[in-house]
Amino acid sequence: MVAIIIVSHSRKLAEGLKEVLDQISKGKVKVVAVGGAKDGGLGSNAIEIREKILSLSGEDALLVFFDLGSTIISTKAALSGIPKEIAKKTHLIDAPLVEGAFVATVEASAGSPVNDIIKAAEEARNARKFY
Amino acid sequence: MKSTLNVEDFYNVILEIARLIHENKKYLTDLDSAIGDADHGINMDRGFSVVIDKVGKMDINNSDIGSLLILVSNTLMETVGGAAGPLYGMFFMNMANKAMGKREVDYKEFADMLEDGLKGVQEIGGGTQPGEKTMVDTLYPAINAFKRGVERGDIEGLKEVLLREAENGMKSTINMVAKKGRASYLGERSLGHQDPGATSCYLILKAFYDHM
Numbered sequence: 001m002v003a004i005i006i007v008s009h010s011r012k013l014a015e016g017l018k019e020v021l022d023q024i025s026k027g028k029v030k031v032v033a034v035g036g037a038k039d040g041g042l043g044s045n046a047i048e049i050r051e052k053i054l055s056l057s058g059e060d061a062l063l064v065f066f067d068l069g070s071t072i073i074s075t076k077a078a079l080s081g082i083p084k085e086i087a088k089k090t091h092l093i094d095a096p097l098v099e100g101a102f103v104a105t106v107e108a109s110a111g112s113p114v115n116d117i118i119k120a121a122e123e124a125r126n127a128r129k130f131y
Numbered sequence: 132m133k134s135t136l137n138v139e140d141f142y143n144v145i146l147e148i149a150r151l152i153h154e155n156k157k158y159l160t161d162l163d164s165a166i167g168d169a170d171h172g173i174n175m176d177r178g179f180s181v182v183i184d185k186v187g188k189m190d191i192n193n194s195d196i197g198s199l200l201i202l203v204s205n206t207l208m209e210t211v212g213g214a215a216g217p218l219y220g221m222f223f224m225n226m227a228n229k230a231m232g233k234r235e236v237d238y239k240e241f242a243d244m245l246e247d248g249l250k251g252v253q254e255i256g257g258g259t260q261p262g263e264k265t266m267v268d269t270l271y272p273a274i275n276a277f278k279r280g281v282e283r284g285d286i287e288g289l290k291e292v293l294l295r296e297a298e299n300g301m302k303s304t305i306n307m308v309a310k311k312g313r314a315s316y317l318g319e320r321s322l323g324h325q326d327p328g329a330t331s332c333y334l335i336l337k338a339f340y341d342h343m
Contacts (some may be wrong), residue, residue, distance in 0.1 A: 037210075039212075044216070045208070046220055069313065070214030070311065077208055077217030080221060
């Protein structure tokens with residue numbers, strides 16, 4: 001199974017997006033929210049990200065989506081401290097957070113191959129809201 | 132002339148870093164309010180206050196340099212909150228790699244540890260190079276000058292070189308336009324301000340200097 005990890009500066013933002021994605025996937029994709037600093041304020045916590053990644057080590061692939069800058073740095077730091085075989089199947093996705101994670105959830109729920117899910121998620125950056 | 136650092140030196144350096152960060156908490160935050168989100172001093176001080184707590188509980192007589200640095204790394208990654216957490220976390224984690232199980236390192240080993248730390252910062256920052264108004268502008272010239280000195284066998288006055296290069300590097304960020312991090316959104320408006328990350332790096336190298 002493919003798992004989606006949402007990393008945000010805000011725990012509420014990550015959990016809110018998880019709520020939306022869970023409704024779409026109906027349990028076919030595991031969605032995990034990570035967010036905020038250790039004290040509950042805004043920020044990122046590489047140790048928590050590392051623990052979440054390790055807790056999903058049994059999944060086929062992990063796709064990580066971010067909100068802004070330092071969540072990416074935190075995730076890279078988290079990855080440097082975990083076994084290589086888990087790091088190898090963890091993909092950091094260069095996509096807008098909501099649209100990208102949404103498309104990935106739809107694709108993953110439909111059983112698409114990992115590379116196709118990633119490609120679709122990255123293409124979400126071109127998605128327009130008005131036509 | 133001293134040319135080694137033992138686990139107790141590292142322990143004292145860590146306490147000294149925490150002290151310097153605390154002393155400069157407002158200064159770092161003020162620098163960050165000019166070009167960032169005004170939290171660098173607050174975040175670093177929060178992280179290092181937990182570091183002192185945890186390191187203080189370590190049995191330093193039965194520990195090694197690598198384990199000490201890993202503890203510092205994990206604590207910073209968990210408690211700093213901003214980008215500085217994982218960046219300094221990587222710095223100390225990479226420094227720890229070649230120091231696992233060691234209770235003493237010579238300057239050659241120390242130079243390699245610093246270089247590994249620098250590489251970690253550059254890597255997770257997205258391939259950061261000098262000239263982009265970041266921590267790397269302090270670390271890169273200082274660590275490279277130190278490593279070159281060690282390779283030449285030029286130990287005399289070498290710690291002064293480390294400190295001088297770090298200070299020059301830190302000050303050089305005043306005339307730079309930010310290319311990485313939040314300050315990069317400001318473009319030309321980031322000119323004229325010293326980078327807060329480059330400044331905290333200077334404080335960290337200063338703490339090492341004080342115990343070399």
